[in-house]
Each structure stands twice: as C-alpha cells, then as structure tokens.
Amino acid sequence: MRIFDFGSGTSTNMYITPKNGANGKIRFSIKNNGSSEQIIDGTSALATGGWHHIAVTLNGATGTLYVDGVNVGSNSAMTLKPSNMGSTTQNWIDPSQ
Template sequence: MHKQAVLVRAAGHITIATGVLGTSYTDSGLTAGASYYYVVSAINPGHESFNSTEAGATLPFVQLKFDETNGTTAADATGSGWNGTLVGGPLWAAGKSGNAVDLDGINDYVALPAGVVSSADNATISAWVYLDAVSNRMRIFDFGSGTSTYMFLTPKNAANGKIRFAIKNNGSSEQIIDGTSALAVGGWHHVAVTLNGATGTLYVDGVNVGSNSTMTLKPSNMGSTRQYWIGRFQYV
C-alpha cells in the first residue's frame, strides 16, 4: 500500500501538490521577500491524516552569493535583478562556500541598485565575513543617502569598540544595537541583523550578542535611497 502526500500552501489554503510520493517538493513561481507557510497531510485508500504542523519560510529580497570568478557583476541569486556592481577593483577569492569578493579596505566596495530595502518593514540582513584587520568605521554594509539617513553594520564602532548596527532617518538620533565585542579578525564569521517590529537583534555565528526592544525606525522609513554599499560607509 502506497501513501501519498497532499501539500497545501497554508496562508491562502491553496493546494499546490497532490500525489507526492517522495520526501521533498519544490514550490515555484514565488515572490522575493514574501513569506509562505505550508502544511502536509498523508493519504492512503479511504483515509487522510490531519495536517502537519505549519512550517514557513521567507524568501530573500536579494541574495549575492559572490560565486563569480571574474567581471564586475555579482548576480542576485533570487532572480529579481538586484545585482551588485564591484567598484574600485575588488578581487574574486575563495570564500566560506564557493567564492567570495575580496575588498582591500581602502576604496573597494560593492554597490547595489537604489531601493533594495525601500519596501521592507521587517528584514534580516546577513553575511559571511572574513576580516584581515579591523578598525573603527569599517562597514560590512551601509545603506542610505548620506549622513542624515542610513543603516549600517560595522565590525567595530568608534564609541566603544564593539560590533554595532545603527539606523537613522532624516537627521534623527541613531537607534543602535551593540554586540559584546568587535568582530574577530581571522576566520569566517556569520553576522546577521534581524529587525522585527520594535525588536532588533544582532547575531554573530548564530549567537545573540545584542538586542534593542525599542526600535521605531525600519528600513522602509528611509525610502528609495541611492547608496546601498557593501564595504563602504556614508561619510565619504
């Protein structure tokens, strides 16, 4: 007797597949940045199980794998066209998985198209980072339109020497999440900032190193800013 599965996209209660005999299924035609939720039930002759516990996933707005080996374009793996442009002569190098872009810490950076996070109320921004050295004002990323509107992640801030995320809009005070120390030099480290409502959380290698539960600014507040930079800061 064979069991079959029925897969339902739960948010809209849409049945997207029936008669699935394997242990995996690929959903297609989805929208970048959107969240999807799923349940599955099993069927055999004359009987259908209850739905499984709901599972969900949020698709990235943009994903740069930096898997290229030459040229000045880093392709957006989501297929949404938010490709990165390498500026100043960065090199391609071996990465944590596949390849990576190697910035010299002087004038190299990667630029993203304007408006990447202009519609994001909640967001997670993450990256694998390998630091050869660390100094104040270095940027993992810095998105904004100058010194009055921006959000950035620095491996070491000038005020207390710790990894810091900050967001500022139209000349407001910065809203800050500080970690416990500067990001370590040498070796690959995974860094992530999650903004969800009033709570912002900073992670290093999967560990919560800092949070702020009074965040009122969100990426969409900044509008369609023009300077989306990896490895460069707004104070230039």
C-alpha cells in the same frame, strides 16, 4: 570601516561596523531623515581572521544582532525599519558613505 552602509547621506542610513569608535564593539545602526541613531551594540568587536554570519532581526520594537547564530545584542526600543529609509542612493558593501 563598514560591513555595509546603505542610505542617502549622513541623515538617512543603515550600517553594520565590525568595531565602532564609541566602545570598540560590533554595531548595527539605523537613522532616517536626521532622526536619532537607533543602535544595537554587540558584546565585543567582530573577530578577525575568518568568515562570520551576521544578521539583524526586528520583531515588533525589538531589534536583535546575531553573529554566527548567537545573539550578541538587542535593543527593545527600535522604531525604525529599513523600509522607512525609502529609496537610497548610496549603498556600499565594505566602504562607508
């Protein structure tokens, strides 16, 4: 499941999932042209049963994931940004590509 999934297939995409398959936590991920996936994992899965505000910021090489205004995860080795993906053709709210 995805909150959003933007990209042009499996080699170029950016998404947030409320509960990833690797460790069960909320995750932001970005990759471009088959690069390695750059991820930010939160501290737990996104709680169900209510509305949440989710944001991802990039300051230099540090990406930070926020849930309801609280920093829940970061990655200080982010080299990709959404603009690196260029024009995308598969952009979805809720389903994945």
